Amino acid sequence: MAPSASNTQPWKLILVDDAAVKEQVARATFSKTFSFNQFAMEAPVIAVLTVEKHSVLTQVVGWLKKRPFYLVDIGIAAAHFCLQATDLGLGTCMLGWFDEAEVKKILKIPRAIRVALVITVGYETESLPARAKVRKPAEAMSSWNRY
Numbered sequence: 001m002a003p004s005a006s007n008t009q010p011w012k013l014i015l016v017d018d019a020a021v022k023e024q025v026a027r028a029t030f031s032k033t034f035s036f037n038q039f040a041m042e043a044p045v046i047a048v049l050t051v052e053k054h055s056v057l058t059q060v061v062g063w064l065k066k067r068p069f070y071l072v073d074i075g076i077a078a079a080h081f082c083l084q085a086t087d088l089g090l091g092t093c094m095l096g097w098f099d100e101a102e103v104k105k106i107l108k109i110p111r112a113i114r115v116a117l118v119i120t121v122g123y124e125t126e127s128l129p130a131r132a133k134v135r136k137p138a139e140a141m142s143s144w145n146r147y
Contacts, residue, residue, distance in 0.1 A: 010070055011077050011116070014048040014107055021106060022046050028102040029095050029118055037095050043120035047092075049078055050109060051116045074116045085121055091130055093120045 016022045026040035062069045082092040095118040124130045
């Protein structure tokens with residue numbers, strides 16, 4: 001018996017481009033108190049990355065190792081999505097702050113599935129230019145042969 005898609009790929013990407021649905025999802029990424037994601041309202045597409053529970057064995061190993069392996073899967077998927085978007089001339093921004101329950105309700109995501117990440121996708125515009133990136137030097141983030 002061939003493995004099901006849910007056993008081989010624990011994540012799913014939902015692309016939201018319907019204007020009304022996109023606006024609802026965008027509004028679920030900020031509030032009056034935390035308004036830093038308001039720019040999501042301007043994005044022509046919002047990608048919602050979901051994850052389902054891993055097998056019991058994977059969950060037990062993750063618990064024993066104190067390492068939630070699904071986060072590794074999500075990180076790989078999100079990185080590849082954003083790199084591909086960049087290659088196509090698009091800008092992206094990963095949003096960790098969002099109302100998960102609201103996003104699930106809007107997109108009719110089953111209760112057992114988690115919303116792991118929301119990613120805005122679009123082109124830079126004059127009214128919303130890409131902000132200057134402030135990066136640490138490589139030496140501050142890496143080392144050779146020891147910490």
